[in-house]
Amino acid sequence: MKRLVQAWEAYWFPTTSAVRLGVLRIVFVALQLAWLMDPLSLQLSFLEADGFSHPQAPIRALVAIFGEEAIRTPAVIAGLWWGTVIAGLFALVGLFAQPMMLLFGVGCLLQIAHRYSYGEVHHVEALFLVTLVLMGLSPCGKALSLDAVLRRRRDSLASPWGLDAPTTHGMWAIRLAQWLLCIAYFEAFLSKITVGGLHWMNGYTLQNYLLQDGIWRDRPLGLWLCQSRLLCIGLAVWTLWLEGTFFVVMFDRPRRVMRWVRTMYFFFGLCLHIGIYLTQAAPFFEFMILYLLWAPWEKLIRPAASSLPRDPAPSPPPPLQPLAA
């Protein structure tokens, strides 16, 4: 039992720097604010519906506390949107980073939960939003943040930009998000195998999906691809293999081999999602962004970080003068 606990601690709570968390905080928040977030006009447009038709769990919780009429008002929706954006800007620069990141993640999650409470549910954003919230629960502002700069002004011994500040909470959020992505892929694989069975690889299945989306969503590449049953058989087998074995990227040893294995899986994963977008208009951009969780940010950032302006440590106080006799 003791060995198990030690292994658990070593895996989820190794002593590391918070550089990786810091980089991911900046990248994820920037992408969410600049590209992925719903515009306010879209969020407000949902208020034209008569009410929630399929309220999602976070919305049900809010409705239970405040009531549906209190939530579905332009003031509340606009307030949530603006509050989320402001929290995101603070998280981006790393001022009060951790609480702001948590507010930002929860705000983004509530907005998407709001959108999906009117009937149509998609699976694109869920894991990315959970990742934002998890990062808000970890020391994501310990490095590469204004918080780190202010900490150094107060404490001359603090690491510049928090680059070397040790923490045992630097990896658990990242590893948990990685596992969630692997589980999602595996669930997609299991779902196809249990519902479609081996017939999912008969070629006709993929042909039908490509034809359907090619026509319904105007995707000429999908229409071209659906004409070859042999190609569709190959793609179906490849898709099931990729989804069913993606969790292999979580293994560390042997190190050299796993580096190449991971690179292969991420390359194939990018091909899968870009291909799905081009042929079926299904935009799984957030899944591709989550691959950044595996990037060796410490190795990439340290050379660049050495050129960051280093806040000079405060001058030590002058030595005490002896009292005149």
Added chain:
Amino acid sequence: MRPTHLIVSILIVAVLGLQVYAFFGKDQTAFPFLDYPMYNRASGPPVQTVTRELFAELPDGRRVEVDPAYMGVAFWAWRFHLVERVLARPKPGQEQSQVALDHVEAIGRVVDQIRRREGARPAALIVESITHRLEGGRIVQYPSTDRVDLHPEEARP
């Protein structure tokens, strides 16, 4: 184990558990913990898909297109909860009585919306369909039209 590590460990187990549960629970309202059943059904030949357009014929002879934006619903809801039900197309395993109920309900919703927007009760609903079928390496189109004449009872809100 440190207290903070213990608390975080409980969180880790809870989050992983919720995601695994999502697969078995199949609850599409448990956002953000959802299962991932996209494109999981298998199908055989023929390779085909059907597109549909819904129109309402008004008493003055005008034809109005009733698309998802007109009804204020998303595409999937429009297609599968309205148009297919207007056509009284049963789902696999669905009882005929439920098909009939869905048919009446869908027509009622469409008629209500048309009355709201056009100020008149439609005389008929027309579904124009195109079956796109892959034949000999080409996509061939087979158009068809279904007309649903509305009796006064069906056009009632």
